[in-house]
Amino acid sequence: MKQVFPLIALAFFATVPLWLQDQYYLHTLVVAGIFMLAAMSLNLLLGYTGQLSLGHVAFFGIGAYVSALTSLGFSLSIFGVQITHEPWPPFIGLILGALAAGLCGYLIGKLAFRVRGAYFVIVTISFAEVVRLVSLNWVELTNGPLALPGIPPLTLGFDWTGYVTLWGKAQNYYLVLVFIALAYVLIKRLVQSPYGRAMIALRENETLAVSVGISVTKYLVLAAIFSGALAGLAGGLYAHYIQIIDPMIFMFLNTVTMVIMVITGGKGTLAGPIVGGLIFGLAPVVLRNYVGPEVQWILYGVLMILIVFVLPEGIVPAIERWFNRKAKPGRKDGSAAGGKAADRETGQGGSTLALASSGKVNS
Amino acid sequence: MNAQTQTSAPILAVEHVAVHFGGLVAISDMSFEVHEGELVSLIGPNGAGKTTAFNVITGFQRPTKGHVSFQGTSLDGLKPHEVTGLGLVRTFQRTSVFEKITVFENVLIGLHRRTAPSLLGTFLGLPGERRAEAELREQAWEILRLVGIEHEADELGGSLPYGDQRLLGVALALAADPRALLLDEPVSGMNASETGRFIDLLNRLRAKGTTILLVEHDMPMVMKISDRIVVLNYGRIIANGTPSEIQNDPEVIAAYLGGGVKNA
Numbered sequence A: 001m002k003q004v005f006p007l008i009a010l011a012f013f014a015t016v017p018l019w020l021q022d023q024y025y026l027h028t029l030v031v032a033g034i035f036m037l038a039a040m041s042l043n044l045l046l047g048y049t050g051q052l053s054l055g056h057v058a059f060f061g062i063g064a065y066v067s068a069l070t071s072l073g074f075s076l077s078i079f080g081v082q083i084t085h086e087p088w089p090p091f092i093g094l095i096l097g098a099l100a101a102g103l104c105g106y107l108i109g110k111l112a113f114r115v116r117g118a119y120f121v122i123v124t125i126s127f128a129e130v131v132r133l134v135s136l137n138w139v140e141l142t143n144g145p146l147a148l149p150g151i152p153p154l155t156l157g158f159d160w161t162g163y164v165t166l167w168g169k170a171q172n173y174y175l176v177l178v179f180i181a182l183a184y185v186l187i188k189r190l191v192q193s194p195y196g197r198a199m200i201a202l203r204e205n206e207t208l209a210v211s212v213g214i215s216v217t218k219y220l221v222l223a224a225i226f227s228g229a230l231a232g233l234a235g236g237l238y239a240h241y242i243q244i245i246d247p248m249i250f251m252f253l254n255t256v257t258m259v260i261m262v263i264t265g266g267k268g269t270l271a272g273p274i275v276g277g278l279i280f281g282l283a284p285v286v287l288r289n290y291v292g293p294e295v296q297w298i299l300y301g302v303l304m305i306l307i308v309f310v311l312p313e314g315i316v317p318a319i320e321r322w323f324n325r326k327a328k329p330g331r332k333d334g335s336a337a338g339g340k341a342a343d344r345e346t347g348q349g350g351s352t353l354a355l356a357s358s359g360k361v362n363s
Numbered sequence B: 001m002n003a004q005t006q007t008s009a010p011i012l013a014v015e016h017v018a019v020h021f022g023g024l025v026a027i028s029d030m031s032f033e034v035h036e037g038e039l040v041s042l043i044g045p046n047g048a049g050k051t052t053a054f055n056v057i058t059g060f061q062r063p064t065k066g067h068v069s070f071q072g073t074s075l076d077g078l079k080p081h082e083v084t085g086l087g088l089v090r091t092f093q094r095t096s097v098f099e100k101i102t103v104f105e106n107v108l109i110g111l112h113r114r115t116a117p118s119l120l121g122t123f124l125g126l127p128g129e130r131r132a133e134a135e136l137r138e139q140a141w142e143i144l145r146l147v148g149i150e151h152e153a154d155e156l157g158g159s160l161p162y163g164d165q166r167l168l169g170v171a172l173a174l175a176a177d178p179r180a181l182l183l184d185e186p187v188s189g190m191n192a193s194e195t196g197r198f199i200d201l202l203n204r205l206r207a208k209g210t211t212i213l214l215v216e217h218d219m220p221m222v223m224k225i226s227d228r229i230v231v232l233n234y235g236r237i238i239a240n241g242t243p244s245e246i247q248n249d250p251e252v253i254a255a256y257l258g259g260g261v262k263n264a
């Protein structure tokens, strides 16, 4: 059941453009899918390593700007040296955007994971703010608040296959769907491998994890690299789909959206950000018929608090537990008594934010 | 046994280690050695500095003074995971398991040191990685059977009875493939039959050549299984010798309030 469910979901979503004629709904699904990818990347950090990145939109925005500028070309002078970049194909931009964001993940990880928890949260927020200010003020490169218009849509293909340019909504829908499926498979393989186990071990009990030989820096930085790269890829997809980006892309609200998607769906689960992404990606469509945009955000907050209140671990773990109980009655639940004994004994830990360090909340 | 091992180079050497917490002197000047294959017990009243000594040896606590070396390699400045990487693995005094993860997954995590996955292979789901994963699972079963908690493989770590959580803690350390194992009060909270089975486990580990440094309050057990005993009091070593030497040491007897050790 658990194995086939993702395939059923994929098959279902593959049929959507066949029967959904309304282009606005399709557009909403594409954007929701892009944010879903970003939420999946955030989940790698927040869900699997327990580190809360509140500047995740920085990776998204960097991916978007790098990809856009690679495919638009630019010309600027640094210290009197003229640098001109001729436009490259958009999909190369997409790759470079992901690489650039992954590199930023590496740097942020190296910098912040020395002291984790609250410090990591602060570093990521500051990082996002710095990047936003750069995008706003480096007008020669980014056009500043005037935005970068005319970003070309992605073109796929080779000389020997012919090319197809993704102008339409349905085409972009399928592109995003493929990326989500790919990301799902890759993340699944990663988190179920010794790499993922090391990340989960660090989240659950860092002192104990370290005592069996797991390097904190190695695995947290690794998670930050992949998380950054995937968020950057999502940003690139966004840029080429929307075809115009401005510094507003870095707004804090976008990070909050990703965090909400992960937490309500279920952090540390494969399907969590997808379920959360669907709910909060589609909520605007449902709500806009009834209320204005300001009220929408309040309703989001209420919706999130409701979900977290009723299902503290998120939707997916609750459903999984329900299935498990049906399959295996009388199963004992874990007790959280004792906390992290190893921490107290060695005087380690301590500086972690409750939200960032607690992994799964106990029900 | 003892006389013969003393001649070889020590596997673990603690030299003039001192640990100060602000004004508190947890360890004043500690030196002792453990030889390959030996079982040495570190005993002393509560607060004597035994756990602090473990923390220093395994890199969790920087000593104020002194050095520790393992197999001739200095451990100065090494991080805990690097110390474990050399084959020096510890357990914790307070029960420490991954509580919200199954017992089997706990041990898989413990096996980390025995894995060498490639990122590319992992992402591509290559058969080599799958084979390695299957082997890892087999090793996990072996360790669970060794400590005798294989029937609880699917339970969550935190839901085990107390004694079995202690065993799981040891299983985690064993999974990390120790050449030397540091056990901090492993049988505290175990009943007599559990303790008996634990002693059997220690004997099996010794038969495999694992060096053991044991902190334990259970004096009958300590006297029975130790090659040598190091006695710590107020952060200072007051005796170092065979169980019979220790039992007759006046200073030790005084530290244990007149005869606790002897009566044991």
Ligand SMILES: Nc1ncnc2c1ncn2[C@@H]1O[C@H](COP(=O)(O)OP(=O)(O)O)[C@@H](O)[C@H]1O
Pocket (backbone or CB within 6 Å): A346, A347, B021, B024, B025, B026, B044, B045, B046, B047, B048, B049, B050, B051, B052, B053
């Ligand atoms: N992280 C710490 N900070 C301050 N004091 C500590 C710390 N760890 C241990 N101590 C103190 O050091 C002394 C030795 O403690 P410990 O090594 O735990 O003793 P034992 O394990 O022998 O019972 C005690 O007085 C204890 O209170």
Ligand SMILES: [Mg+2]
Pocket (backbone or CB within 6 Å): B050, B051, B052, B093
């Ligand atoms: Mg102690």
